[in-house]
Amino acid sequence: KQEVTQIPAALSVPEGENLVLNCSFTDSAIYNLQWFRQDPGKGLTSLLLIQSSQREQTSGRLNASLDKSSGRSTLYIAASQPGDSATYLCAGAGSNDYKLSFGAGTTVTVRA
Amino acid sequence: GAGVSQSPSNKVTEKGKDVELRCDPISGHTALYWYRQSLGQGLEFLIYFQGNSAPDKSGLPSDRFSAERTGGSVSTLTIQRTQQEDSAVYLCASSFTYSGEQFFGPGTRLTVL
Numbered sequence: 001k002q003e004v005t006q007i008p009a010a011l012s013v014p015e016g017e018n019l020v021l022n023c024s025f026t027d028s029a030i031y032n033l034q035w036f037r038q039d040p041g042k043g044l045t046s047l048l049l050i051q052s053s054q055r056e057q058t059s060g061r062l063n064a065s066l067d068k069s070s071g072r073s074t075l076y077i078a079a080s081q082p083g084d085s086a087t088y089l090c091a092g093a094g095s096n097d098y099k100l101s102f103g104a105g106t107t108v109t110v111r112a
Numbered sequence: 113g114a115g116v117s118q119s120p121s122n123k124v125t126e127k128g129k130d131v132e133l134r135c136d137p138i139s140g141h142t143a144l145y146w147y148r149q150s151l152g153q154g155l156e157f158l159i160y161f162q163g164n165s166a167p168d169k170s171g172l173p174s175d176r177f178s179a180e181r182t183g184g185s186v187s188t189l190t191i192q193r194t195q196q197e198d199s200a201v202y203l204c205a206s207s208f209t210y211s212g213e214q215f216f217g218p219g220t221r222l223t224v225l
Contacts, residue, residue: 031211043203044216051211089155097168098211099145102155 002027002092006103014111019077021106023090028068032093034100035064035075037086044089048075052095080110114138116217118204124223125194133189133220137206144187145207145214146179150200158202161187162210194224 003026013019025033031052036044048057050066050073057064061078077084087107091100117136125131137144146158157171161181172178176195181187191198201221205214 032213034213036216043218044205046213046215049213091155093211097160098143098207099157099160099168099171100147100155100205100214101157104154 002030002094002101004090004092004101004103006088006090006106008106009104010107010109012109012111013080015080015082017080017110019075019080019084019108019110021075021077021088021090021108023073023075023103025071025073025092025101027092027094028071029095030066030068030092031095031098033064033066033073034091034093035062035073036089036091038089038105039086047088080108082110082112084108085110116204116206116215118202118217118220120220121218122221122223124225126225127196128193130190130192131194131222133191133202133222135187135189135204135206135217137185137187137204138208138215139185141206141208141215142184143207143210143212143214144181145205146187146189147203147205148200149203149219153200155203158189191222194222196224198222199224 035047048064063076087105089105091102144161160168176192179189201219205216
């Protein structure tokens, strides 16, 4: 069973600072890794999907990398803004099934 | 609509009652997933549909939980004889293909009194 860990559990930074969120997983036979954002009381918004054949994906200020050999993914958010405050979740899908196993999330606060 | 929709958004019920939660996936998405998010357990997988069939029901916590999907579209998650530990946010997701990016609905918050 895929186990996903996210460190740190919470992060507070001043506006403008770059954010680095870490995700580790136990099964290197990961098929997809997906990063989500969740605002309080809301559903999950998909940010980036990295497929197993890829090493990174970029969307605007967001960049996510995937290193299957070390079992790690990192989400970088450049020049953070107060609107980036949310909980960020990473989730991995195995090669035999595509259900997502989620980490507990990193709650980010960007101070104005 | 453009995204995944779920209804109701909130449901309060008494212990022992049955509830039905509905999910409308993005049009054309063949895969549909149900997850549950609770304070103690985080986000956990419940069941997956490919078309109308459910090849993976491994996450359903007990036989009180069942789900169906009709016409390759709408899905209903039914919880019979609800218990207080069933209180959680139930999230539905869909993807274009079995291996594709999953898009989530806003969830149904279930409270069992």
